[in-house]
Amino acid sequence: MPHASLRRSPHTSRHLPAAALCALLAGAVLSPALPAGPAAAQEAPAANTVNAAPNASRTYAPPSFRDLARTQVDTVVNISSTQAPQASGGGRLPEGMDVPPGSPLEEFFREFRNRQRGGQPNGTPESGPNGGPGGGPNGGPGGGPGGLPSTALGSGFIIDPSGLIVTNSHVVADAAEISVTLHNGTRLPAKLVGSDAPTDLALLKVESDKPLAAAHWGDSETVEVGDWVVAIGNPFGLGGSVTAGILSARARDIQQGPYDEYLQTDAAINRGNSGGPLYDAGGAVIGINTAIYSPTGGSVGIGFAIPSSLAKPIIDQLKDGGKVRRGWLGVQVQRVTPDIAESLGMDGTGGALVTSVSPDSPAASAGLRQGDVITAFNGKPLEQMRELPRLVASTEIGRDVPLSVLRGGKQESVQVTLGELRNEPQQLAMSGSSGAPRSAQPEESKSALGLKLAPLTPGLRETFSIGEDVDGVVVTEVDGDSVASQRGLDLGDVIVEAGQEPVSTPADLESRIAKAKEQGRKTLLMLVSRGGDLRYVPLPLDGNKG
Incomplete structure (x- = not known):
């Protein structure tokens, strides 16, 4: 439709x-x-079958x-x-268009x-x-x-x-x-x-x-x-x-x-x-x-x-x-897709993947980290990421809540004291949009997985308006037929991590790719910064769009 x-x-x-x-x-x-x-x-009276013919069908009411x-x-x-x-008003005629x-x-x-x-x-x-x-x-x-x-x-x-x-x-x-x-x-x-x-x-x-x-x-x-x-x-x-x-x-x-x-x-x-x-x-x-x-x-x-x-x-x-008060955890999360689950060695796609932790938030105080997967909240397993905002919002402010977290392949328990959400939009990771291939190639660029990458230089930071607090390698070109383009990577994106390890040069990324292949991984999980917002993007190592 x-x-x-x-x-x-x-x-x-x-x-x-x-x-x-x-x-x-x-x-x-x-x-x-x-x-x-x-x-x-x-209940409507059932059809009268007392005097019905032997072979008459019964009618459902x-x-x-x-x-x-x-x-x-x-x-x-x-x-x-x-x-x-x-x-x-939207219904007004343009100036000079009055009807005689x-x-x-x-x-x-x-x-x-x-x-x-x-x-x-x-x-x-x-x-x-x-x-x-x-x-x-x-x-x-x-x-x-x-x-x-x-x-x-x-x-x-x-x-x-x-x-x-x-x-x-x-x-x-x-x-x-x-x-x-x-x-x-x-x-x-x-x-x-x-x-x-x-x-x-x-x-x-x-x-x-x-x-x-x-x-x-x-x-x-x-x-x-x-x-x-x-x-x-x-x-x-x-x-x-x-x-x-x-x-x-x-x-x-x-x-x-x-x-x-x-x-x-x-x-x-x-x-x-x-x-x-x-x-x-x-x-x-x-x-x-x-x-x-x-x-x-x-x-x-x-x-x-x-x-x-x-x-x-x-x-x-x-x-x-006259108003609604909601619990606040202070994390930005995204859905665990099958590719992300495979890259993290997870058996299923349940949970919420933490892409960032707000400073001075309950999550930061409790020690939650970027890359953690919250698998349960207050004893309730999270089958889908979208369950987490509702559970947090409906929980009493100031309450101590246990979280089950998958970190580095191991399950850990974290205790967090919820704060109050203050007139802020619920932060959920947004999927990026794919764009047409564009190019801004600097020197020392290298290609990998359909991307051309370069170290972050002052000139590139200015060109793409990348903040000084962002470190990694910048995407200078995206092959329009690549899986990277399909997954939404675009010119000016910054790859901050690959395989949950920081990258600062294109060579670092090549090393992470090689390491993932040696471990038998089919996908490599990348943490990408766009306009200061972070999200995880899993890229198949074989280059197939799937």
């Missing part, structure tokens, strides 16, 4: 490799979901969710947020501008481009054309009778005003209690003269693939829409953030569903609908919800203090 996109509801949509994530906002407001108290899914829908719909709300106007009065295009541009700010000629909500309400690009927040405000629409659900409402952060991002519409049509102003962009969660508060129907949290860890799930929302402005499906998969990483662990469902989720609840068959909230994977912007049976096991602790922190 080269043009498939993953959409988020309200305003913003972020993009995935090869496909885009579509927010469920898309100009349609989601309506309330399940009310307080679990409502068991009702799927479950009915009528009681769940009836009791929970009052807990789901529609959310409308208004963004302050910006000086230069009476021109045949006047009505066209009037409707176009009206749609961009979230309305239609008749005043009903309409989706903006790419599923977002009028405003910023891709339905994102931003002022409307001509300095007019823009509006985003999404969903949410009440978790407390006092008026606490959960939704997605992107539904209310940069909002100057937020309003909530209950299932009975009552419209209430809402205040943002707090939001957390990394997990795309937000908590709102409305004041009501009477207690509101509230949904209750379920445990997403108890739901298994194949179990029934129900979504309630306001897709495309059709409030109170109920859809059902099954849990299709768990722990999906859709590359929207460092803590991705989405539930996947085939229950129909569309634009306007962002922030709405996903229920188990008993009427408990097990997820917050957030994104869909779609080539058209509509549901194709691949929707994603934030699991309640991740969402509830975040919402509890927002409720208590």
